Each structure stands twice: as C-alpha cells, then as structure tokens.
Amino acid sequence: MTPSTSPLRTARDRARSAITAEILATARTHLATDGAAGLSLRAVARDLGLVSSAVYRYFENRDQLLTALIVEAYDSLGDVTDAALAATAADAPRERWVAAALAIRGWALARPQEYALLYGSPVPGYAAPQDTVVPGTRVSLALMQIVREAHHAGTLRRHRRTAADVALSPVVEHDLTALVGVIDPALPTIVMFDGLVAWTQLFGLLSFELFGQTKGVVEDHAAFFEDAARTMAARLGL
Amino acid sequence: MTPSTSPLRTARDRARSAITAEILATARTHLATDGAAGLSLRAVARDLGLVSSAVYRYFENRDQLLTALIVEAYDSLGDVTDAALAATAADAPRERWVAAALAIRGWALARPQEYALLYGSPVPGYAAPQDTVVPGTRVSLALMQIVREAHHAGTLRRHRRTAADVALSPVVEHDLTALVGVIDPALPTIVMFDGLVAWTQLFGLLSFELFGQTKGVVEDHAAFFEDAARTMAARLGL
DNA sequence: TGTACATCAGTGAACGCGCGTTCACTGATGTAC
DNA sequence: TGTACATCAGTGAACGCGCGTTCACTGATGTAC
Numbered sequence: 001m002t003p004s005t006s007p008l009r010t011a012r013d014r015a016r017s018a019i020t021a022e023i024l025a026t027a028r029t030h031l032a033t034d035g036a037a038g039l040s041l042r043a044v045a046r047d048l049g050l051v052s053s054a055v056y057r058y059f060e061n062r063d064q065l066l067t068a069l070i071v072e073a074y075d076s077l078g079d080v081t082d083a084a085l086a087a088t089a090a091d092a093p094r095e096r097w098v099a100a101a102l103a104i105r106g107w108a109l110a111r112p113q114e115y116a117l118l119y120g121s122p123v124p125g126y127a128a129p130q131d132t133v134v135p136g137t138r139v140s141l142a143l144m145q146i147v148r149e150a151h152h153a154g155t156l157r158r159h160r161r162t163a164a165d166v167a168l169s170p171v172v173e174h175d176l177t178a179l180v181g182v183i184d185p186a187l188p189t190i191v192m193f194d195g196l197v198a199w200t201q202l203f204g205l206l207s208f209e210l211f212g213q214t215k216g217v218v219e220d221h222a223a224f225f226e227d228a229a230r231t232m233a234a235r236l237g238l
Numbered sequence: 239m240t241p242s243t244s245p246l247r248t249a250r251d252r253a254r255s256a257i258t259a260e261i262l263a264t265a266r267t268h269l270a271t272d273g274a275a276g277l278s279l280r281a282v283a284r285d286l287g288l289v290s291s292a293v294y295r296y297f298e299n300r301d302q303l304l305t306a307l308i309v310e311a312y313d314s315l316g317d318v319t320d321a322a323l324a325a326t327a328a329d330a331p332r333e334r335w336v337a338a339a340l341a342i343r344g345w346a347l348a349r350p351q352e353y354a355l356l357y358g359s360p361v362p363g364y365a366a367p368q369d370t371v372v373p374g375t376r377v378s379l380a381l382m383q384i385v386r387e388a389h390h391a392g393t394l395r396r397h398r399r400t401a402a403d404v405a406l407s408p409v410v411e412h413d414l415t416a417l418v419g420v421i422d423p424a425l426p427t428i429v430m431f432d433g434l435v436a437w438t439q440l441f442g443l444l445s446f447e448l449f450g451q452t453k454g455v456v457e458d459h460a461a462f463f464e465d466a467a468r469t470m471a472a473r474l475g476l
Numbered sequence: 477t478g479t480a481c482a483t484c485a486g487t488g489a490a491c492g493c494g495c496g497t498t499c500a501c502t503g504a505t506g507t508a509c
Numbered sequence: 510t511g512t513a514c515a516t517c518a519g520t521g522a523a524c525g526c527g528c529g530t531t532c533a534c535t536g537a538t539g540t541a542c
Contacts, residue, residue, distance in 0.1 A: 010505080019518090038362050038363075041496065042494075050519075052496080052497090053520075054518070054519050056498090057517075057519075061496075062497095124272055124273035133454075166472045169465055172458065172461045175456045175458055179456070201443075203442055204438045204439055207357075207442065208438045208442075213441075214434075214438070218417070220410065224410050226407070227406050227407055231431075235473060249539090250538060253485085253538095254485085279529065280527075280528065280529075281528095289488065291530075291532085294529095295485055
C-alpha cells in the first residue's frame with residue numbers, strides 16, 4: 001500500500017521539486033545563450049553550486065533534461081496562445097487569428113532558443129520521446145479552434161470556389177478525412193487542408209524571421225508578419 | 239607583378255584544389271551523419287589520413303569550413319531549382335512553380351542535414367559571413383522569376399480582388415516598394431508580397447516535414463506537399 | 477640545364493579545455509514500531 | 510515519544526573521450542637567374 005499520493009508531503013519532497021525547478025530554470029537560461037547543442041549538465045550543476053553527479057538524482061541523463069525543457073516550452077507557448085484566444089473571445093475570427101499569430105511571434109522573439117528547440121533543426125542524437133507529442137499539438141489545435149468555431153458559426157467564407165480553387169489529390173483527401181475524424185468530424189477536409197497550410201505558413205514565416213532568412217528582404221518584420229497573418233486568415237475564410 | 243592568374247598552373251595547385259575538394263566532400267558526409275554542431279575538423283582530417291593541423295593549410299578554421307559548406311549547399315540547391323525551371327520552360331507557370339517546389343523538396347530530402355544547415359536553427363557561435371548572402375538568394379530569385387514572367391506575359395490572375403483581399407500596411411508597402419525597385423520595378427508590390435508569402439510557405443512546409451512537426455498529421459507528405467504547392471501557385475495567381 | 481633560394485604541405489607534440497556518466501561514500505531526513 | 514532502520518541528496522574522484530588551435534620542424538615542389 002502506497003503511503004500517500006499527495007505531492008510535497010515532506011520537506012524532502014518540497015526540496016526535491018524546488019531543486020528540480022531550479023535545475024530546469026538554470027538549464028533554460030543556458031539554452032538561451034548556448035543553444036540546445038551547448039546545453040551541458042556540468043555547467044548547469046556548476047551554476048547551482050552542485051557537483052555534476054548530483055544532477056543525476058533529478059534527471060536520468062542529459063536527454064531527459066532536454067525533454068523536460070521541450071515539454072515546458074511547448075506548454076509555455078500553448079499557454080500564451082490559449083491566453084490570446086481567451087482575450088479575444090468576443091472578436092471577429094480573423095482578428096483572433098491575427099492576435100494568436102502575434103502572441104506566438106511575441107513568445108518566439110522573447111525565447112528564440114526555445115523556439116529553435118521546438119521548431120528548428122532536430123538536436124543531433126536526440127530523439128523526441130512520446131512525452132513531447134501531446135504538448136506539441138496544443139498550438140495547432142488552438143489555431144484550428146478559431147477555424148472550427150467560425151465554421152460552426154457559419155461565418156467561414158468559402159473563398160476557395162474562385163479561380164484559385166485547386167482540387168485535393170485523393171491521397172490527401174483520404175489523409176485529411178482521417179485527421180478530421182479525430183479533430184472535428186463536421187469539418188470539411190478542404191477547411192482542414194487550408195488550416196494546415198496556414199499553420200505551416202505561420203511557422204514558416206516565423207522561422208524565416210528568427211533564423212535570418214528574411215534579413216535584408218523586409219525591414220519591418222513585425223508589420224510584414226501581421227500583414228501576412230491577416231492574409232492567411234483571409235485565405236482561410238476567416 | 240603576379241606571375242600568373244590562371245588556376246591549377248602547377249602540380250602543387252592541382253593537388254591543393256583536389257585536397258580542398260576532398261576535405262569538403264568528407265566534411266559533407268560528416269555533416270550528413272552528425273549535423274553541423276557535430277562537424278569536427280579532427281574527424282575530417284582523420285578520415286582523410288591527415289593530421290588535424292594539416293587542415294589548417296586549407297581552411298583558416300572550423301567556421302570557414304562551415305561557410306564553404308553552406309555556400310556549396312546553397313549553390314547545389316540553386317542549381318537544382320534552376321534546372322527545374324529550365325526543364326519546364328515551355329509549361330504553364332503554375333506547373334513550373336510546382337515543379338520547382340518538388341525539385342527543392344527532392345533536394346532537401348536527399349540532403350536533410352544540408353537543408354537544416356541552410357534553413358534550420360542557426361549554428362550556435364557561428365555568424366554567417368557576407369559570402370553566403372548571394373548564393374542564399376538564388377532559390378528565392380528563381381521562384382520569383384516564375385511570377386515575374388507570368389506578370390510580364392499578362393497571365394497573372396489578380397485573384398486578390400476577392401473577399402480574401404487584404405490591404406497591406408503602409409510600412410510593408412514601403413518596404414516592398416524598395417524591394418521591387420531592386421528586383422523588378424515593373425512588379426506590383428502586392429505581387430511581391432504574395433511571392434514572399436508563398437516562398438516562406440514553401441519552406442515552412444518543408445521544414446515542418448523534415449523537422450518532424452507534421453509527423454502523424456499527414457501520412458503522405460509528398461502528396462500533401464504537392465497539393466500545397468499547387469495551392470500556393472494558385473493563390474499567387476499563377 | 478643547373479643551382480640557390482623561397483614557398484608551402486604535412487608532421488607530431490603540446491596546450492588547455494570541456495563533456496557525460498559511474499561509483500562508493502557520508503550524512504541528513506523520513507518511517508515503522 | 511523514542512529508537513532502529515531505510516531512504517535518498519549530495520560528494521569527490523575517476524574513466525574515457527573528443528575538441529580547436531598553435532608551433533617549430535622536415536622535406537618536397539616551384540621559381541629566378
């Protein structure tokens with residue numbers, strides 16, 4: 001029989017979670033300066049006045065620490081996005097999309113190395129475990145939520161019935177039917193498709209800005225991003 | 239007075255450029271397996287049967303080797319894109335765009351670490367020097383070329399005059415006017431805008447696929463990519 | 477064509493650094509009776 | 510409430526590894542006359 005399941009029962013438990021948090025916080029600041037590849041257990045331990053082997057009481061190894069940082073970052077970004085949606089609950093869908101996009105950009109600019117950890121090149125030798133999957137979907141689900149609400153409210157413009165209309169290939173139609181079945185069976189696959197495209201577009205733009213591809217191409221990245229986000233929303237029918 | 243400017247004049251010159259090429263080739267294979275952060279001068283030298291310090295006869299330091307690899311990769315991708323355009327010179331603009339996109343994707347899938355080096359998170363501690371700028375613009379100029387040709391041929395649909403139309407902010411309008419002035423003064427800024435957006439979208443999609451963000455979301459990445467590329471082209475008015 | 481000198485590729489040793497991880501240990505904290 | 514034992518955080522030393530870069534050197538290749 002387990003003695004108790006309530007957390008932080010003893011002083012030891014409290015100390016344990018406090019130090020775990022300190023390790024994560026210190027690791028986060030190291031990440032911010034040196035990037036994921038430069039994150040070192042020894043350096044973190046040093047900063048905390050611990051001997052390097054002590055960290056192994058809290059994390060099995062370096063990869064597990066990295067995983068915890070990734071989960072934390074996904075959740076932090078998820079929170080920011082959810083907050084943007086909550087703050088604009090009464091607004092028009094298009095403005096909600098733009099607000100969410102700007103919130104995501106704000107988070108990314110404030111924590112560029114964490115953004116790179118989530119959306120940049122994979123860390124060599126590190127394979128993301130299952131734990132990161134669910135937090136990783138929060139942002140895209142939040143963005144999709146805007147589209148779904150507009151669809152159910154009947155305000156989603158079917159702008160695709162124009163000259164720009166392009167038929168989906170059967171394979172993609174099939175894949176999207178499965179995806180829609182999981183997320184929202186009432187959603188037409190073409191709306192799902194547009195949503196996915198907008199999602200990749202938003203992060204593509206952000207990655208280009210953060211990773212320096214658009215340097216020298218546009219001057220005012222904030223304005224360009226907002227215009228692009230509004231265009232995405234319009235193309236989504238929002 | 240310099241003795242001669244013709245290259246490979248002597249056996250020494252020939253050996254020099256042969257070994258430089260060998261170093262680059264070996265470095266490229268190391269890049270492919272370990273990523274940019276794991277690229278090591280010593281390992282490259284070891285593979286070539288050289289002592290590590292010998293590499294310094296050919297490259298001043300690790301960063302310069304990395305720069306050479308980046309330039310090589312940009313040029314390789316630029317060649318592939320140009321070849322796709324040349325092979326489809328007689329086709330409809332929309333199909334040319336799709337062909338170029340597929341060519342870029344093919345290159346990226348074949349050389350994922352080089353793709354990551356160009357379009358992934360910046361290598362920590364490495365600042366890309368001026369040498370990489372010009373080769374880095376080749377792909378986007380090639381893609382823009384399709385749009386420009388369609389515009390000058392008068393076949394570019396102005397689909398933006400629909401409900402999806404969104405006005406550009408004055409700042410972006412100003413930035414794009416400058417950009418258009420450099421690339422093609424005859425191009426409307428809104429076309430430039432759409433082109434930039436499509437460009438970021440194409441690479442956003444590709445990065446998501448290569449970096450694992452769309453794993454589990456769509457099954458058939460090739461089909462999704464092609465449908466998305468065709469949609470981009472349609473939205474561009476191609 | 478031959479010789480004296482300059483250039484340069486490659487060597488091998490060294491400097492100084494940092495890393496992840498293991499292991500036997502000590503002392504403090506917590507638990508059961 | 511007090512005692513005996515179990516748990517666990519943190520220590521310090523060690524293993525084995527790899528890295529970028531410098532430097533004085535040797536011997537081969539190239540150049541000028």
